[in-house]
Amino acid sequence: MKKRKERYSKEKQTGPSKKRTFRKVSKKNFPAAEKTTEGIRLNKYLANAGVASRRAADQLIESGAVKINGKVVTRLGTKVLPGDKVEFGGETLREEKHRYLLLNKPKGYLTTSDDPFNRRTVMHLVEKACPERIYPVGRLDRNTMGLLLFTNDGELAKKLMHPKHNVKKIYHVYLDKNLTKNDMLRIAEGLELEDGKIIPDSIAYVAGADDKKQIGIELHSGKNRIVRRIFEHLGYQVIKLDRVFLAGLTKKDLPRGKWRFLTQKEINMLKRLG
Incomplete structure (x- = not known):
């Protein structure tokens, strides 16, 4: 108590201690931070080069199939820096420009990048579209027509094919006989097929058609062949099948057998899906 009184008495005589002040430090007093280049993960580099999806690229890396600057790399997460030389299959890779192409597929073409029997494939229709290697996203069977997307963007392709992203597809189906109202309701409620139950998002008669076929x-x-199998399950034969809508893309101004590159607006739309 005595010490407290003495301290109080001293402060009263000399006044309270002065507040501390801090000198404002300018950024000029510090050297600029050194800029670093982080590079790009090797699996993404391989995907961008059109070699494989990121997951498949990881398997290639772990198997020792990829080299950086002449040395085999097996560690996942390895970064490729500017100036690095990446090799796969004896070839030097380069990051390809991403391409996005929409084809209105005609009947009679297989959806595959290669056919051992030399049958017509969709690749024959787009082979001169661009120097980059592009691949179909998903598939349409040989006798199905309509919209088919091609790209070398492995990440987007994987996203569009995964069911969790609910990519919308609409088909125009031509049957061998009228679809009864009862069968339409059965389809709408869901059918149990050999590989599980399938419930369409919607189904309806085509407006303006002269019949219910x-x-x-x-x-x-x-x-695979899901639309055909739905109707075959109920005793109908699909005479003609046309995919008219795919993930927000339509066949407008795209004749059968022709292709076009997507606009930047359409590409951005696809990347926002899911």
Whole structure:
């Protein structure tokens, strides 16, 4: 108590201690931070070069199939820096410009990048479109027509094919006989097929058609021949099948057998999906 009184008495005589002041430090007093180049992950570099998806690229890296500057690299997460030489399969790779192309596929073409029997494939229709190697996203069977997307953007292709992103697809179906109202309701409620239950997002008769043989059906499933199998399950034969809508893209101004590059607006739309 005595010490406290003495301290108080001293402060009263001399006044309170002065506040500390801090000199404003200018950025000029510090050297600029050194700029560093982070590079790009090797699996992404391989995907950009059109070699494989990122997941498949990881497997190639771990197997020792990729070299950087002449040395085999097996560690995942390795970065490629500007000036590095990346090799795969004895060839030096370079990051390709991403291309996005939409084809209105005609009947009679296989959706594959290579056919051992030399049959017509969709690659024959787009082979002169660009110098980059592009691949179809998903597939349409040989006798199905309509929209098919091609790209060398492995990440986007993987995204569009994954069912969790609910990519919207609409098909114009031509049947061998009228679809009954009862069968349409059965399809709408869901059918149990050999590989599981399938429920379309919507189904309806095509407006303006003279009969009930023309059906519009919306799905996001990517199962093989799924539209044909839905109707075959109920005893109908699909005479003609045309995919008229794919992930926001339509056939407007795109004749059968022709292709076009996507606009930047369309590319941005696809990348926002999901």
